[in-house]
Amino acid sequence: MEKLNGHHHISMLTKNGKKNNDFYTKILGLRRVKKTVNQDSPSMYHLFYGDLTGAAGTELTFFEMPVAGRTIRGTNAITRIGLLVPSYDSLRYWQERFQQQGIEHSAITTYAGKDALFFEDHEGLRMVLINHHGQATPAQWQPWEGNDIPAAHRILGMGPVEITVRYLQRTVHVLQDLLHYTVVAEREKEVALQAIEGEVFGEIIVKELEGPSEKPGKGSIHHLALRIESVEELQAWATTIKERGFDSSGVVDRYYFQSLYFRDRNGILFELATDGPGFTVDSAVEDLGKELDLPPFLEEKRADIEAILEPLD
Template sequence: MRKLSGHHHISMLTKNGKRNNDFYTKILGLRRVKKTVNQDSPSMYHLFYGDLTGAAGTELTFFEMPVAGRTVRGTNAITCIGLLVPSYDSLVFWKKRFELLEVQHSEIMTYAGKDALSFEDHEGLRMVLINHHNQETPADWQVWESSEIPVEHRILGMGTVEITVRYLSRTVKLLQELFHYTVVTENDKEVRLQSIEGETLGEVIVKELEGPSEKPGRGSIHHLALRVATVEELQQWDALIKARGLESTGVVDRYYFQSLYFRDRNGILFEMATDGPGFTVDSSVEDLGKGLDLPPFLEGKRAEIEAILEPLE
């Protein structure tokens, strides 16, 4: 069994797809690589943002839920997303940009041992830009040339993901013992682990916090997806998850990738997703994210679905 090759994507809730699209494309300069629907509830958008092709490890995804209320922060939740930027100068660029565009942000600080800049989107989703020190990124991460952000400061992909739980050891042991994460730093209340030793792009911080569980709403994080190369490996992981006494959905065909879902003993929802076939399975690279793409089993309901969805542009 090979080790996991980092994060695949991370999924959040948004109240309004149009405002969400504006923030992530116009303020953060990401490419909308797929405009589709929640396959389990096709009356709502599922929006994907990332690099040129939405490569695994670059994807931020959002389910639009118009009835979403306010998030009540608490424990047993994924609580912050790290995004890698090339350099310290990039952090300076983004701080000035956030000031100009009135995005809530911190001063440049230290996070997970690196220079960083924390910020929130318009719905209170907590994120942090992390200095990647001009290190190499995966070969399949490709620059989207049409972004208005200068290439030397663009968001590269996902970095450290923060998880807050009531019982620290439950989540840490799962990551260590089942998925072979390496502990980088630890104390009584916080453990930092990496799926690829020395690489921030597969890093997780687990923090312990007593109190009530988070009540999800707009700007909350729904799940973290871990990157798996093939369906065969996914099936092997499914067996190992079940052997550990955890419930798994089994392999689910999401058309753009194959997935499975499970919760750890703190209730954190994880997905495991394959690299392929990817978002170009039903679109050219040039046309990614422009039209409404539907998996084949929903294509017959296109007119009905399009009548419900509010246009994003």
């Protein structure tokens, strides 16, 4: 079985698509690469932000749920997103930018042994900027230049993702024994694993925390998607996951990629997703994110869908 290639995307809940769009495009300087809908519930937006093309490993995605309440933090949840920036000077730049923009943030500190700057978005989603020390990034990542962020300090893509669980080894075993992640560090009630050893763009940090499970709401993380190269590999993973006693969705056609979903014994929702065909399957690169794009099976409902959705721009 081939090993996974790191993170594909991570998906969250937002109460207000317009405010969400403003934060991630205007404050963080990411590109809105796809404005579409939740294919299982097309009355809500599904917004994707990332680099020039929304390459796998750069995508932050949000489902708009106007009825979402506040998140009640707890265990058995994905609890923090790491984003890579080029240097320590980049952390200084972002610290000053957050100060100017009134964004809640920490002093420059460390996280999992790396220089870091903690911050939260307008809905309390917990994130941390990580110094990538000028190291190489995946070949498919291409910077988005349509923002006011200096090129030397732009967000590169996803780094470590934190998962907090009641029973540490249940999730560690799934990552290590089923998905073939490598343990790279162990601390008290914390294990760091990497899809590609030595590369933080595929790192997951699992922390143990007793107590009630998180109650999701605005600013909570719904699932983490991991990279698969092909549909053939995805089908093989579907068989393996079933043989190991986990229920899964089976292969699901999301038009922009093929997916499979399953939960570990702590209830953490993982998705395996193919790299392609990608967001340019129905848009030229220069037009990504501008219009409402729908998969073919929803096109006949376009008028009804557009009548429900509030404009973002």
